[in-house]
Amino acid sequence: DGGITQSPKYLFRKEGQNVTLSCEQNLNHDAMYWYRQDPGQGLRLIYYSQIVNDFQKGDIAEGYSVSREKKESFPLTVTSAQKNPTAFYLCASSLGRLNTEAFFGQGTRLTVV
Amino acid sequence: AQTVTQSQPEMSVQEAETVTLSCTYDTSENNYYLFWYKQPPSRQMILVIRQEAYKQQNATENRFSVNFQKAAKSFSLKISDSQLGDTAMYFCAFMKHGGATNKLIFGTGTLLAVQP
Numbered sequence A: 001d002g003g004i005t006q007s008p009k010y011l012f013r014k015e016g017q018n019v020t021l022s023c024e025q026n027l028n029h030d031a032m033y034w035y036r037q038d039p040g041q042g043l044r045l046i047y048y049s050q051i052v053n054d055f056q057k058g059d060i061a062e063g064y065s066v067s068r069e070k071k072e073s074f075p076l077t078v079t080s081a082q083k084n085p086t087a088f089y090l091c092a093s094s095l096g097r098l099n100t101e102a103f104f105g106q107g108t109r110l111t112v113v
Numbered sequence B: 001a002q003t004v005t006q007s008q009p010e011m012s013v014q015e016a017e018t019v020t021l022s023c024t025y026d027t028s029e030n031n032y033y034l035f036w037y038k039q040p041p042s043r044q045m046i047l048v049i050r051q052e053a054y055k056q057q058n059a060t061e062n063r064f065s066v067n068f069q070k071a072a073k074s075f076s077l078k079i080s081d082s083q084l085g086d087t088a089m090y091f092c093a094f095m096k097h098g099g100a101t102n103k104l105i106f107g108t109g110t111l112l113a114v115q116p
Helices: none
Strands: A004-008 A011-012 A021-027 A031-037 A043-049 A065-068 A076-078 A087-095 A108-112 B003-005 B010-014 B020-021 B025-028 B032-039 B047-051 B064-069 B074-079 B090-098 B112-113
Touching: A004 A087, A011 A021, A021 A031, A021 A087, A021 A108, A021 B112, A043 A065, B010 B020, B020 B112, B025 B074, B032 B064, B032 B074, B047 B064, B047 B074, B074 B090
Parallel strands: A011 A108, B010 B112
Antiparallel strands: A004 A021, A021 A076, A031 A043, A031 A087, A065 A076, A087 A108, B003 B025, B020 B074, B032 B047, B032 B090, B064 B074, B090 B112
16 A cells, blocks of 8 residues: 555654664655654654755754765754654655645654653 | 644534534645645544635535635635544644645544534
């Protein structure tokens, strides 16, 4: 079945550590996105990528990094510079510029302990 | 910059009744898309309905319909014959047409509870 897979579903991190969230899609979509969801704030865009080897900062990119070495994969690294990393993270993809529908993964809940 | 506002943090409706969720937005763009997404307790985001701003006709998908008022920048979602499975967080979202990327701008959400 085609879709977007995020792993792990739950992730715990100690303060000061970097952690990487995985996002893989087999929909042959060009564009991929990372959103952060906090209670009462909706979803906010962290990073997005339109094509392989290219990505752009979203509204809240500080403390995060991404890579897009393969079309299918768009991992997100939460670095120790992110001051409040505990949140729910959603990955999404879409065909690209002319197709508006975004498909979402099931999310990763990151907790800093 | 575009903003999306959902002024109802929580709503409740009886099963089989109709409920309307409100959404307003602010933009200087003339061409854009509006969406309603549903996030059930599983937290999977599901597209409910989409409206193109250039279309005057309101979008409809089975029990879900919208009331799109472009001049008022209003985009409400009506759910008819509410079912228990409609219990979820509902997000209104905006996307600029023809932009460099399909970035979605979300509202803060409305938590809908369908009561048996």
